Amino acid sequence: DGGITQSPKYLFRKEGQNVTLSCEQNLNHDAMYWYRQDPGQGLRLIYYSQIVNDFQKGDIAEGYSVSREKKESFPLTVTSAQKNPTAFYLCASSRARNYEQYFGPGTRLTVT
Amino acid sequence: GNSVTQMEGPVTLSEEAFLTINCTYTATGYPSLFWYVQYPGEGLQLLLKATKADDKGSNKGFEATYRKETTSFHLEKGSVQVSDSAVYFCALSSMNRDDKIIFGKGTRLHILP
Numbered sequence: 404d405g406g407i408t409q410s411p412k413y414l415f416r417k418e419g420q421n422v423t424l425s426c427e428q429n430l431n432h433d434a435m436y437w438y439r440q441d442p443g444q445g446l447r448l449i450y451y452s453q454i455v456n457d458f459q460k461g462d463i464a465e466g467y468s469v470s471r472e473k474k475e476s477f478p479l480t481v482t483s484a485q486k487n488p489t490a491f492y493l494c495a496s497s498r499a500r501n502y503e504q505y506f507g508p509g510t511r512l513t514v515t
Numbered sequence: 516g517n518s519v520t521q522m523e524g525p526v527t528l529s530e531e532a533f534l535t536i537n538c539t540y541t542a543t544g545y546p547s548l549f550w551y552v553q554y555p556g557e558g559l560q561l562l563l564k565a566t567k568a569d570d571k572g573s574n575k576g577f578e579a580t581y582r583k584e585t586t587s588f589h590l591e592k593g594s595v596q597v598s599d600s601a602v603y604f605c606a607l608s609s610m611n612r613d614d615k616i617i618f619g620k621g622t623r624l625h626i627l628p
Contacts, residue, residue, distance in 0.1 A: 409558075445604070445620040493558050500615055501608045503549055506558035
């Protein structure tokens with residue numbers, strides 16, 4: 404089955420530690436995205452990538468970093484510089500930037 | 516720029532009631548329109564879409580018609596079930612390949628048994 408996987412489902416970290424969230428897709432999509440969702444809120448775009456080895460900042464990129472070394476993979480690192488990292492993180496992909504997006508199941512990150 | 520406005524929630528209905536969740540948009544040209552659904556603790560799923568004026572998207576008993584004259588894409592279902600309780604997002608995508616999809620803020624739906 405084609406789809407997007409995110410791991411782990413739940414992640415706990417201590418304040419001051421960097422943490423990397425995994426996102427893999429086997430849909431052969433060119434574009435991939437990371438969103439943050441806070442309780443009762445909509446989606447906020449962190450980073451996106453339209454092609455391997457290229458990515459752009461979204462609306463709330465501060466304190467986050469990404470890489471796109473393979474078409475299938477788009478990991479997100481939440482750095483210690485992110486002031487409020489506890490949130491639900493969603494990865495998505497699409498054929499191109501203006502096509503419908505397909506989402507992974509999400510990773511809930513808790514930092515204490 | 517492009518934008519999507521959807522009704523604020525939460526919307527609370529009894530089982531078997533008729534559902535409407537309003538969505539209006541602002542865009543140049545002829546955007547594609549989408550409804551996504553997010554069940555508790557999960558990612559978003561594409562529910563239905565419409566790519567041109569007067570198109571009707573439908574899935575799982577949900578329908579939405581692309582109305583260019585009123586710039587609307589309201590989501591409807593004739594008889595809701597408890598299992599339809601979720602957050603629903605309206606979204607828009609322009610014809611420009613370099614434009615990103617714009618999501619509404621989401622509408623939480625509670626269905627009471």
